[in-house]
Amino acid sequence: MNEPQRTALITGASAGIGEAFARMLAQEGYNLLLVARRAERLQTLATELADQHGIQCQSFAADLTDPASPAAIIEHATGLGIAIDVLINNAGLSAKDAFATTPWAKHAADIQLMVTGLTELCHRVLPGMQARGWGRIINLSSIAALAPPGASLLYTGIKSYVLNISQSLDMELKPQGIHVTALCPGFTRTEFHDVMDTRDQADNLPAILWQDADDVVREGWQAVMKGKPVCVPGSVNKIVAASMLPLPVSVRYMLGRSMNPFKHTQ
Numbered sequence: 001m002n003e004p005q006r007t008a009l010i011t012g013a014s015a016g017i018g019e020a021f022a023r024m025l026a027q028e029g030y031n032l033l034l035v036a037r038r039a040e041r042l043q044t045l046a047t048e049l050a051d052q053h054g055i056q057c058q059s060f061a062a063d064l065t066d067p068a069s070p071a072a073i074i075e076h077a078t079g080l081g082i083a084i085d086v087l088i089n090n091a092g093l094s095a096k097d098a099f100a101t102t103p104w105a106k107h108a109a110d111i112q113l114m115v116t117g118l119t120e121l122c123h124r125v126l127p128g129m130q131a132r133g134w135g136r137i138i139n140l141s142s143i144a145a146l147a148p149p150g151a152s153l154l155y156t157g158i159k160s161y162v163l164n165i166s167q168s169l170d171m172e173l174k175p176q177g178i179h180v181t182a183l184c185p186g187f188t189r190t191e192f193h194d195v196m197d198t199r200d201q202a203d204n205l206p207a208i209l210w211q212d213a214d215d216v217v218r219e220g221w222q223a224v225m226k227g228k229p230v231c232v233p234g235s236v237n238k239i240v241a242a243s244m245l246p247l248p249v250s251v252r253y254m255l256g257r258s259m260n261p262f263k264h265t266q
């Protein structure tokens, strides 16, 4: 059991990997601040986890595509006297539509959610972590950051940014007791493909490629506690990532063009 007074801020805690992190950290005795847009789901989960584990569990509804949200979340925590010791930057989604015909506002919102907002939250929690000499940050990247790029997927570039910035932050901050890990899951059973509207294509993929969110979360948490800057959870994902990385750029491009199962069809 970890020290019960430590608090974890989890974004995207209303479903999937974020919810699995909330359940795992509650079991470990962490207090929680849960963030997502669906207030009711968050509040139900917060009440359940507080009752089950005797922890303090708060929820805060926020849309992280709003540039004001990261500051509002931290101000809310400060107002409640909550210090953030663990940050799980998890909220995210992907789209499958053509880049050129998708309105810029949609691209800008995705970048705000998974790049700017994620980075700002890291920046805002660091002063407190530095003062206490302890912090753990997990940023949700994806195996997409290590695999060949896919047509139209802004997501690949976004998750590559997350993979790289996490390693840079870890290098800077580890001497101060703060570990940063880029967690790079492969296909994980969550609501992700329902939101992306690729459920049919996803369901046709071989079962061996899929993991449960609980397994992803367990391996990600072990990685950050051990100070590993990158975690690719699951043996199959590790083999896929390791076999793709040494390929020449031209071969990766060719594979990405022919293999992306979520290509837009317009």
Ligand SMILES: NC(=O)c1ccc[n+]([C@@H]2O[C@H](COP(=O)([O-])OP(=O)(O)OC[C@H]3O[C@@H](n4cnc5c(N)ncnc54)[C@H](OP(=O)(O)O)[C@@H]3O)[C@@H](O)[C@H]2O)c1
Pocket: 011, 012, 013, 014, 015, 016, 017, 018, 035, 036, 037, 038, 039, 062, 063, 064, 065, 090, 091, 092, 093, 094, 113, 140, 141, 142, 143, 184, 185, 186, 187, 188, 189, 190, 191, 192, 193, 195
């Ligand atoms: N599932 C996979 O196969 C997979 C693979 C690799 C990486 N990942 C990454 O893992 C992370 C979690 O995804 P998941 O698979 O757990 O998907 P999910 O089940 O769809 O959950 C996504 C979470 O993000 C939240 N979210 C989405 N947009 C938001 C916004 N604008 N503001 C605040 N919260 C928002 C959602 O909550 P609300 O809708 O309530 O706001 C939800 O809690 C993502 O970053 C994703 O890219 C997933």
